Amino acid sequence: xxxxxxxxxxxxxxxxxxxxxxxxxxxxxxxxxxxxxxxxxxxxxxxxxxxxxxxxxxxxxxxxxxxxxxxxxxxxxxxxxxxxxxxxxxxxxxxxxxxxxxxxxxxxxxxxxxxxxxxxxxxxxxxxxxxxxxxxxxxxxxxxxxxxxxxxxxxxxxxxxxxxxxxxxxxxxxxxxxxxxxxxxxxxxxxxxxxxxxxxxxxxxxxxxxxxxxxxxxxxxxxxxxxxxxxxxxxxxxxxxxxxxxxxxxxxxxxxxxxxxxxxxxxxxxxxxxxxxxxxxxxxxxx
Amino acid sequence: xxxxxxxxxxxxxxxxxxxxxxxxxxxxxxxxxxxxxxxxxxxxxxxxxxxxxxxxxxxxxxxxxxxxxxxxxxxxxxxxxxxxxxxxxxxxxxxxxxxxxxxxxxxxxxxxxxxxxxxxxxxxxxxxxxxxxxxxxxxxxxxxxxxxxxxxxxxxxxxxxxxxxxxxxxxxxxxxxxxxxxxxxxxxxxxxxxxxxxxxxxxxxxxxxxxxxxxxxxxxxxxxxxxxxxxxxxxxxxxxxxxxxxxxxxxxxxxxxxxxxxxxxxxxxxxxxxxxxxxxxxxxxxxxxxxxxxxxxxxxxxxxxxxxxxxxxxxxxxxxxxxxxxxxxxxxxxxxxxxxxxxxxxxxxxxxxxxxxxxxxxxxxxxxxxxxxxxxxxxxxxxxxxxxxxxxxxxxxxxxxxxxxxxxxxxxxxxxxxxxxxxxxxxxxxxxxxxxxxxxxxxxxxxxxxxxxxxxxxxxxxxxxxxxxxxx
Numbered sequence: 001x002x003x004x005x006x007x008x009x010x011x012x013x014x015x016x017x018x019x020x021x022x023x024x025x026x027x028x029x030x031x032x033x034x035x036x037x038x039x040x041x042x043x044x045x046x047x048x049x050x051x052x053x054x055x056x057x058x059x060x061x062x063x064x065x066x067x068x069x070x071x072x073x074x075x076x077x078x079x080x081x082x083x084x085x086x087x088x089x090x091x092x093x094x095x096x097x098x099x100x101x102x103x104x105x106x107x108x109x110x111x112x113x114x115x116x117x118x119x120x121x122x123x124x125x126x127x128x129x130x131x132x133x134x135x136x137x138x139x140x141x142x143x144x145x146x147x148x149x150x151x152x153x154x155x156x157x158x159x160x161x162x163x164x165x166x167x168x169x170x171x172x173x174x175x176x177x178x179x180x181x182x183x184x185x186x187x188x189x190x191x192x193x194x195x196x197x198x199x200x201x202x203x204x205x206x207x208x209x210x211x212x213x214x215x216x217x218x219x220x221x222x223x224x225x226x227x228x229x230x231x232x233x234x235x236x237x238x239x240x241x242x243x244x245x246x247x248x249x250x251x252x253x254x255x256x257x258x259x260x261x262x263x264x265x266x267x268x269x270x271x272x273x274x275x276x277x278x279x280x281x282x283x284x285x286x287x
Numbered sequence: 288x289x290x291x292x293x294x295x296x297x298x299x300x301x302x303x304x305x306x307x308x309x310x311x312x313x314x315x316x317x318x319x320x321x322x323x324x325x326x327x328x329x330x331x332x333x334x335x336x337x338x339x340x341x342x343x344x345x346x347x348x349x350x351x352x353x354x355x356x357x358x359x360x361x362x363x364x365x366x367x368x369x370x371x372x373x374x375x376x377x378x379x380x381x382x383x384x385x386x387x388x389x390x391x392x393x394x395x396x397x398x399x400x401x402x403x404x405x406x407x408x409x410x411x412x413x414x415x416x417x418x419x420x421x422x423x424x425x426x427x428x429x430x431x432x433x434x435x436x437x438x439x440x441x442x443x444x445x446x447x448x449x450x451x452x453x454x455x456x457x458x459x460x461x462x463x464x465x466x467x468x469x470x471x472x473x474x475x476x477x478x479x480x481x482x483x484x485x486x487x488x489x490x491x492x493x494x495x496x497x498x499x500x501x502x503x504x505x506x507x508x509x510x511x512x513x514x515x516x517x518x519x520x521x522x523x524x525x526x527x528x529x530x531x532x533x534x535x536x537x538x539x540x541x542x543x544x545x546x547x548x549x550x551x552x553x554x555x556x557x558x559x560x561x562x563x564x565x566x567x568x569x570x571x572x573x574x575x576x577x578x579x580x581x582x583x584x585x586x587x588x589x590x591x592x593x594x595x596x597x598x599x600x601x602x603x604x605x606x607x608x609x610x611x612x613x614x615x616x617x618x619x620x621x622x623x624x625x626x627x628x629x630x631x632x633x634x635x636x637x638x639x640x641x642x643x644x645x646x647x648x649x650x651x652x653x654x655x656x657x658x659x660x661x662x663x664x665x666x667x668x669x670x671x672x673x674x675x676x677x678x679x680x681x682x683x684x685x686x687x688x689x690x691x692x693x694x695x696x697x698x699x700x701x702x703x704x705x706x707x708x709x710x711x712x713x714x715x716x717x718x719x720x721x722x723x724x725x726x727x728x729x730x731x732x733x734x735x736x737x738x739x740x741x742x743x744x745x746x747x748x749x750x751x752x753x754x755x756x757x758x759x
Contacts, residue, residue, distance in 0.1 A: 218464060
């Protein structure tokens with residue numbers, strides 16, 4: 001099977017994560033899995049026809065869009081690897097600001113004739129092409145990538161993760177009696193109790209499982225880097241109201257007060273997903 | 288009519304991020320100018336405004352997935368500097384260990400996956416074969432070595448950082464969790480194995496390097512100032528002072544990390560999204576400076592660990608002090624690797640490492656702070672201004688690739704001048720230019736906090752019409 005690895009606008013963390021798979025990586029490489037194109041590792045300049053294209057990164061420039069369209073035309077299967085490719089990723093925070101302002105602020109000298117034109121927003125790739133499998137995460141864990149790729153290579157549907165991070169977290173949810181919410185450095189974290197019950201804003205109750213909950217297990221709040229879980233991928237679902245309910249229930253703080261505290265904090269929800277997600281029907285393909 | 292032509296190389300391959308090179312020819316067909324540029328922008332400096340400082344280190348690591356840990360540590364240091372907090376000794380050691388993990392993971396990636404194919408295969412080899420996957424197919428044990436080294440780094444980042452890319456355990460004030468004795472033992476054992484493999488790796492590299500040295504030397508030795516962290520004239524990654532030397536090896540300045548922005552200035556050009564950093568005192572272009580593996584050796588007299596010290600002395604003896612040849616970056620990178628493995632082992636041998644005092648309480652307040660560490664590609668600095676609630680007001684980042692940007696461009700121009708005469712392009716240009724760029728291991732993702740580029744050569748006539756595309 002011929003494979004290409006494509007990088008659009010991203011941090012290259014997803015391919016790093018793939019390389020961290022260790023022995024499992026060698027096992028994959030020794031099987032029917034020939035990487036024929038990857039600007040990071042291989043000197044080939046032209047995009048070849050392949051059976052499988054692994055795409056990291058989202059679409060920020062016109063060049064990205066042209067590239068992903070060419071890749072789609074030349075690939076049988078496309079896997080969107082990482083939250084930038086699936087939902088837009090961290091760069092979508094830049095969608096709060098117009099491109100013109102972004103460039104004016106810093107790059108007044110830019111000669112746009114020589115550089116690829118920026119698009120109005122940072123988009124996930126599914127806004128431009130059909131995607132066969134989505135593996136969200138920032139970055140997805142090596143075992144998740146390897147297991148999914150193995151299934152895809154053998155033509156099977158990879159195991160899907162539909163529920164929320166809380167199902168993989170060992171912490172005990174208790175109804176607490178708190179008077180306010182806390183930042184991570186305001187107090188020590190109890191090792192056994194749910195972070196929300198301790199007053200921290202953890203997004204585990206909204207976020208797709210499949211990562212093994214490394215952050216909340218360590219005592220750091222979940223940031224939602226795997227994007228929303230299946231049950232939240234409907235237009236009618238109000239994620240914000242849901243989180244307010246969860247926090248209120250687990251901390252004992254009245255909903256009104258929770259809302260006020262959340263409003264003060266501009267970076268709670270959409271750290272990784274602040275973009276247009278065009279194809280809601282794709283949810284059966286999110287791994 | 289003036290016949291200006293352009294040669295474009297896009298995408299540059301086997302570097303992190305995508306790059307592009309344009310070479311301008313004058314009317315007689317000789318090289319007039321050459322640019323290596325970044326074609327993307329993400330805008331981290333703007334969209335993170337208003338974020339709470341406690342989340343910053345974790346989010347800012349998204350600038351680069353390859354050197355994410357270096358960004359996390361620099362960021363935490365900058366915030367602690369703004370809050371005037373001193374972290375505990377145990378936390379410092381654990382952080383240094385994380386940084387060693389970062390160095391090992393990055394330098395082994397660059398050596399085995401990106402540059403080794405250049406040494407391994409003759410330049411005439413089919414470019415589609417000139418990659419690590421081919422080497423693994425021919426010699427699986429090389430692949431196994433690369434994977435074992437990366438595994439060790441991954442283990443450090445996973446056990447102490449709690450995630451192997453974009454670690455979460457480092458917060459302003461220290462770390463969230465102490466290290467357990469059981470975990471220390473596991474890592475210590477792995478470190479012994481890693482030390483052995485790096486020694487084998489450097490032997491292999493030296494052999495290949497010696498074989499190709501005459502050829503490599505031609506790739507230029509542009510002399511500039513050099514910058515790196517130092518502590519008592521020894522190589523240092525996490526703390527210490529910033530030292531700058533001139534091309535003759537004389538100390539130009541030595542300053543604390545908090546003064547970094549007083550000494551370093553940035554400059555922009557219209558043709559690239561990446562900025563250029565240079566020494567303020569000397570101005571542009573005299574203040575062009577390089578950072579990274581070779582500068583680390585040039586600036587320092589020794590390394591504190593046994594084998595790294597031996598290799599460093601041998602390096603200085605062979606190539607001079609300071610050493611200038613561009614491709615020596617690839618050699619020096621392995622000395623980093625040895626140092627990092629030995630230093631990691633040294634830190635892990637300390638039983639005090641498992642002490643529980645890894646965190647001090649911090650109180651948000653207004654102010655600004657600078658954090659500096661030695662990242663795999665060179666000196667990395669973050670400067671933040673925080674509001675009184677501990678939110679980000681403004682930030683400025685100086686990234687190693689910005690520091691090396693000028694030197695990369697000049698080296699590319701020199702390489703181009705060697706291969707292009709009177710409009711004739713000699714074969715080998717593409718690979719040479721890419722090797723020069725690859726030596727710096729530039730991270731365009733970091734330099735532009737943005738997207739990347741990759742290398743193909745286009746020859747254009749004066750009105751920009753495409754005449755010819757060279758690609759491998």
